Amino acid sequence: MRIVAAKVIVTCPDRNFVTLKLTTDDGLTGVGDATLNGRELAVASYLRDHVCQLLIGRDAGRIEDTWQYLYRGAYWRRGPVTMAAVAAVDTALWDIKGKAAGMPVYQLIGGRSRDAVTVYGHATGATIPETLDQVASLLDQGYRAVRVQVGIPGLDKTYGVPQGGEPYEPATAGARPEEATWSTAKYLDFVPSLFAAVRERFGQGFHLLHDVHHRLTPIEAARLGKALEPYSLFWLEDPISEESHEGFRLIRQHTTTPIATGEVYNSIWDCRQLITEQLIDYIRTSVTHAGGITHLRRIFDLAALHHVRTGSHGPTDLSPVCLAAALHVDVAVPNFGIQEYMPHTGTTDAVFPHSYRFADGLMYPSEEPGLGVDIDEKAAAAYPYRQAYLPVNRLEDGSMHDW
Ligand code: CS2
Ligand code: MG
Secondary structure, three states: OEEEEEEEEEEOOOOOEEEEEEEEOOOOEEEEEOOOOOOHHHHHHHHHHHHHHHHOOOEOOOHHHHHHHHHHOOOOOOOHHHHHHHHHHHHHHHHHHHHHHOOEHHHHOOOOOOOOEEEEEEEEEOOHHHHHHHHHHHHHOOOOEEEEEEOOOOOOOOOOOOOOOOOOOOOEEOOOOOEEEEOHHHHHHHHHHHHHHHHHHHOOOOEEEEEOOOOOOHHHHHHHHHHOHHHOOOEEEOOOOOOOOHHHHHHHHHOOOOEEEOOOOOOHHHHHHHHHOOOOOEEOOOOOOOOHHHHHHHHHHHHHHOOOEEOOOOOOOOOHHHHHHHHHHHHHOOOOOOEEOOOOOHHHHHHOOEOOEEEOOEEEOOOOOEOOEOOOHHHHHOOOOOOEEOOEEEEOOOOEEOO
């Protein structure tokens, strides 16, 4: 089973996606997501100009060897661009292997460890009442876990809060990133009242999550974690920027609020210390940004040894190909925690036909051979790439800050 074609498809049905499609000499195809929000063309070029030609003629069945070949062989290892490219190849090869074996991929990675995948949905609003209404709607749909975000009085834009009623998409089309203003003081003063309002109205009967989105110092995060303890959060996500692992140690010293991080990590080496020293409770690495199914399982296996559970990143800026693959991993790994689920738009779903499904707060991976997702190249061709950037954040005095 030799690879005879490797195609990179860039499409923009509402937002940009980069997909790798591999074809073998016996006509099997496999797809992999390589989308890196705001830097899509860098990964597309890495694949087109450096990787695709290396795949032609290779034995499609040698997934681990191909992973090592692309990782070690690049000499320049790790990093978001390289690992998204390696991930796309790896994911496509698992898709092909499942089709060749006539089995869904989860059967190839150990079979089911559970009947379904618990997901969390996003409730967000410019005001607390708006967010509460979204919580109510998600609970009505059967969600057992809800992430809440809210606008902060005095700040024009806040992470996770859509502008103008549009579905939330952080990257905005244009030649320059939008600039937002941030105030930690305004945020820390206001955000606990959101959790008080949620628990007061809906009680404790569901998991409650929040994404700080990398914006606090360790002591500020410790203070927030402590202030939110009465509301028994499932997790507080990305409280600080991820480079400094010591910062998590300081947070741990002050609060028992569970901590999740890892969506911007690209390899096991980025999160090994946090996992082995149990400085976090959930690891949020994703199939697309952490080197594919092969490497993600390595990270999750290490986490399983250290009481750390999975909580994969699943925003709409990762394609349905990534979500399909994530559900196969989620249903198989022993230390599953939860999966993020932001439904893609109908236009995007039409470009990426798939057979995974959502029902009553749970998701089910496809039962078809392979991953159970594909890309409709004709439909994709109708949506050319549009330059878009993630916002940047500045403090009120103009200093650059983490977005
Ligand atoms: C976020 C993402 O979903 C999340 O947890 O952190 O929405 C993140 O902002 C985007 O993926 C960035 O592209
Ligand atoms: Mg996040």
